[in-house]
Every structure is written in C-alpha cells, then in structure tokens.
Amino acid sequence: MDKYIIVGLGVFGRSLAKNLIQKGTEVIVIDKEMDLVEEVRDIVTYAVCMDSTDEKALDALGLRDVDVGIVCIGEDFEANLLTSVLLKHKGVKKVISRASDPLHIKIFKAVGIHQIVTPGVEAAEKLAYSLVHKSLLDISYISETTAAAKISVPPSFAGKTLGKLNLRARFGINVVAIHRMIETVGKDGPVLQEKVISNIPGADTVIDASDILVVIGETDNLDKVMKSL
Amino acid sequence: MDKYIIVGLGVFGRSLAKNLIQKGTEVIVIDKEMDLVEEVRDIVTYAVCMDSTDEKALDALGLRDVDVGIVCIGEDFEANLLTSVLLKHKGVKKVISRASDPLHIKIFKAVGIHQIVTPGVEAAEKLAYSLVHKSLLDISYISETTAAAKISVPPSFAGKTLGKLNLRARFGINVVAIHRMIETVGKDGPVLQEKVISNIPGADTVIDASDILVVIGETDNLDKVMKSL
Known part of the structure; x- marks a missing residue:
C-alpha cells in the first residue's frame, strides 16, 4: 500500500485522512494548529504540529518514503504553493495540490505539480x-x-x-x-x-x-x- | 428567474456567486470581510459587508423576496447555524447550508434546513x-x-x-x-x-x-x- 502525507487539516484534509485510513493506507498528517492535529491523532499513522513551509522541519520527516503528498491548505495560497514545491523537491513521488481559482491552477501547473483538485469550485x-x-x-x-x-x-x-x-x-x-x-x-x-x-x-x-x-x-x-x- | 442570497465568500461561496450570475440570476452576497465583498462587488447584483448573525442588519435586506439562501460559511459552525436559522425565519423560501461533518448535518436537519451540501467531504x-x-x-x-x-x-x-x-x-x-x-x-x-x-x-x-x-x-x-x- 502507498504512503500518504496530508498537509492542512481543514474539512477537506480531515475527510481525506479519514477516507485513506479506512482504505488501509499509511497516512501522516501535518497542520500548524495543535487543536486540529489532536483531533485526528488517534486515527492516523502519525500526526505532526508544524509549519509545513519550514524546510528543515520537513526534512526531519523523511519524505523520500512518501508516495503521495496532498496539500490541502485552503485560503493561504502562498503557504500552499511553498509546501507543494517543497514536497516535490524533497522526493515525494506524486504531489497533489488544492487550488481555488484559475490563476492558482496555472501556477501549480507551471511548477510541475502532478495533480490539482478544486473541491469548492466543483x-x-x-x-x-x-x-x-x-x-x-x-x-x-x-x-x-x-x-x-x-x-x-x-x-x-x-x-x-x-x-x-x-x-x-x-x-x-x-x-x-x-x-x-x-x-x-x-x-x-x-x-x-x-x-x-x-x-x-x-x-x-x-x-x-x-x-x-x-x-x-x-x-x-x-x-x-x-x-x- | 429566482433571487439568491449567498452568505460567506470563501472559495465555495465566490464560485457559487459567479456561476449563478453567469446563468442570469439575481445574486446578493454577504460577508463580514470587506476585502472579499470588494472582490465580487462588480459582478453580483448587490454586495454587503456585514455580520450575517446580526438579526437587525438582516431585516434591512428585505429577505421575503429571496427564493434561495445558501450559507457557505466554512469553519465557523455556530455562525453558519445561526445564519441558516435566521434566513429561514425571515422568510427565505429555501435555505441550503454547507456542512463539514456528520454531526453538523444532523443539526441542520433537526432545525429544518431544506438542503445540505458538503463540498470538502465529497x-x-x-x-x-x-x-x-x-x-x-x-x-x-x-x-x-x-x-x-x-x-x-x-x-x-x-x-x-x-x-x-x-x-x-x-x-x-x-x-x-x-x-x-x-x-x-x-x-x-x-x-x-x-x-x-x-x-x-x-x-x-x-x-x-x-x-x-x-x-x-x-x-x-x-x-x-x-x-x-
């Protein structure tokens, strides 16, 4: 089974983590809000409270083993973009980013993000x-x-x-x-x-x-x- | 054509307003963040910066003419619930609320909300x-x-x-x-x-x-x- 990392525990990120765990996969989650991390700690493989744009903190997670990274940060586009690019450069095999408007989609494509999801728009x-x-x-x-x-x-x-x-x-x-x-x-x-x-x-x-x-x-x-x- | 009111201009609310306007309908939008209201002011019928849980401010909008109210407030469930119930009591014919977890869905159903949407979960x-x-x-x-x-x-x-x-x-x-x-x-x-x-x-x-x-x-x-x- 693939290993997943989910960044951002809003409604979309939390639901995704629960769904993937139910399907028997290994899921690491990251958020900078401790409350959100605590809420899912017991159901996921590993939950970390950290700033996902902090390169050194990401390095400590050992991302080379991760197959798919899904960046679910909603309204803060800069944090989403930075995290997405970092995951890609740190060796995550497939990076999926959440976008909220057509310009964001263009930027994600330009930096080589593998897949883009737009839950709210759809x-x-x-x-x-x-x-x-x-x-x-x-x-x-x-x-x-x-x-x-x-x-x-x-x-x-x-x-x-x-x-x-x-x-x-x-x-x-x-x-x-x-x-x-x-x-x-x-x-x-x-x-x-x-x-x-x-x-x-x-x-x-x-x-x-x-x-x-x-x-x-x-x-x-x-x-x-x-x-x- | 029906008249719509959209409360909450996050990704989902903004996209919904744009889509409904494109289909030739009349759309009033409300948000408490002035930046978000300004962003859509030119494309919608009427944009208001206000707190949607303020009953007196809602009264001033003349909600009896509105056919469908969609409450798109994301993470603040209390504000979403209060607004949804107020729209219903003020005479909006159909109220649709955005929910983010199964408990919220149950509560919306219990207070008689007509339709519930769960974009992030789906x-x-x-x-x-x-x-x-x-x-x-x-x-x-x-x-x-x-x-x-x-x-x-x-x-x-x-x-x-x-x-x-x-x-x-x-x-x-x-x-x-x-x-x-x-x-x-x-x-x-x-x-x-x-x-x-x-x-x-x-x-x-x-x-x-x-x-x-x-x-x-x-x-x-x-x-x-x-x-x-």
Whole structure:
C-alpha cells in the first residue's frame, strides 16, 4: 500500500485522512494548529504540529518514503504553493495540490505539480447547475463536457416507451438507468424507497410519471433537454 | 428567474456567486470581510459587508423576496447555524447550508434546513477512492450507491468485444461510453486528444488497449472490477 502525507487539516484534509485510513493506507498528517492535529491523532499513522513551509522541519520527516503528498491548505495560497514545491523537491513521488481559482491552477501547473483538485469550485458549479434546472435532481461530471444527471420525469414522457421517446436522436442523451419510488411496509408502516428498476433499459421499457431517469450526455445536450421540459 | 442570497465568500461561496450570475440570476452576497465583498462587488447584483448573525442588519435586506439562501460559511459552525436559522425565519423560501461533518448535518436537519451540501467531504471521498484505485481515472457518484467511473482498459480486455467481456453479467457494471486517445496534427506537430468514440457501445464494439471506459454500476461492483484488474 502507498504512503500518504496530508498537509492542512481543514474539512477537506480531515475527510481525506479519514477516507485513506479506512482504505488501509499509511497516512501522516501535518497542520500548524495543535487543536486540529489532536483531533485526528488517534486515527492516523502519525500526526505532526508544524509549519509545513519550514524546510528543515520537513526534512526531519523523511519524505523520500512518501508516495503521495496532498496539500490541502485552503485560503493561504502562498503557504500552499511553498509546501507543494517543497514536497516535490524533497522526493515525494506524486504531489497533489488544492487550488481555488484559475490563476492558482496555472501556477501549480507551471511548477510541475502532478495533480490539482478544486473541491469548492466543483461543488459550486454543480450546485448552481442544479438550482437553475429544477427538474435536475443531481449531476455528476464525467469529463469537462460529459455528465450523468438524475432528472424527474416530465409529464409528457409518462406512459411512453424509451423507443418512442427516442431521446438519443432528439437530444443526444442516453437513459442509463431508471429509479422508481416503491412503497414497502416497514415496522412503522409504509415507507417510500428509491429502487433501481433498470440499468441500461431497453427500447420497450415504459416510463412511469414518478420515475427518476439517470441520463448521460454532453452537458450542452442535457441543458437542452432540461430547458424543453 | 429566482433571487439568491449567498452568505460567506470563501472559495465555495465566490464560485457559487459567479456561476449563478453567469446563468442570469439575481445574486446578493454577504460577508463580514470587506476585502472579499470588494472582490465580487462588480459582478453580483448587490454586495454587503456585514455580520450575517446580526438579526437587525438582516431585516434591512428585505429577505421575503429571496427564493434561495445558501450559507457557505466554512469553519465557523455556530455562525453558519445561526445564519441558516435566521434566513429561514425571515422568510427565505429555501435555505441550503454547507456542512463539514456528520454531526453538523444532523443539526441542520433537526432545525429544518431544506438542503445540505458538503463540498470538502465529497471531494475528499472521491480523491481517496481514485488514489487507492490506480486504474480509476475519475469517479462521479450518481446516488449513494451508484457511480459512473472512468477506467483505463486492463490488458486482458484489449482486442475483445464488449459482448465477449460480458461485464454486466460478470461484474454487474455497464460500459456507457468509450473514450479513445486520437493523434491529430496541430500547428506545433502531432497532439494527443481524447475523443468520445462511442456512447452506449454495442456488444460488437472492440476495446482498444489504450481506451478509457466510462462504466456505471453500484460502487461495490465497481470496487470488485477495480480489484480484479
């Protein structure tokens, strides 16, 4: 298993540390706030309270054994950049940095950071998209231009087969799954539960008015569908 | 178009404001840091520097007209909770709050917050998953248990048809798209470009060793596939 070092224990860094530990990996964490270090000390392999931009302190950690370093410092870009470059120069095999705007991404790329993550930016895009498209229940980007979306069924689709609706030819999107709310009886009475009734449904599958469709397509085409609903 | 109010101009709040404005909506932003307010003043409908937990100051904004309030305050949970509850009581029709851990989610639900977003937590889950599964290039969750993943083709798949590989029966996953790297000649010589060669490929589609497969399935099944690669 790979060895990881995580710098910065904000929400993103803490969650990442917990997730990696759960998957059975070795995780060293660094933060300059003692409170944050104490909070995760018992669950990680090794927790250090230090300034990650201090080159000598970093040397003492023996970074040559570390496979992946993830710099999760959020608002202080200078500290993030300095730490990222130091990890790279000290021999960490892969350095991933958290960026918050397009200029930071350009700078990270210019100094040779291997991978850049933008948690806040991505989540904001997704939320804005789902807020303005009311029939959209959720959207996940598969690439910059392709996405999977969960949409509620528009009234005009109800009772028709996928073959008749012909969404692929009309909108360039594919229905890859149908979720249906099913009423089941639990110990406290009937409960509504979402159930996948079909993965990759066929042309003869009939859509129900209360179904949720999982569709895949280019975001432009998804936009068109949602505007027409 | 709906009217939005965004409280907290960190990375997530700023990105959200920009995205909503781009989609042609009316956006009011609030932060207690003047620098952050100034940064977005020219692009939003109305920018206010104030403490969002100050009930009288909030009253002066006329919140009854606002359709959606999104509280993006990151690390200060108390300020986030107070603001969220105030927006709800002042007549904002839908209140969305940013949460950073499971306990916060429970509290937001208990006070009747309509929607909860967890940008850092979701991004961390996704990154941890892709770090431990090397053949996984990207993953997008469609629901809690279903995801779309981009995976590189394992050597054993190359040259075979999808029909022969029979991934649906063997692993319970469906290949919904195939991306292939294509070499094109630009003005500076040959460039590798990713191109979608097939959406919903058929049983007779032959997989190339350098293809990228977009697959959909339950996360447990995706785990199994990736472990077997």
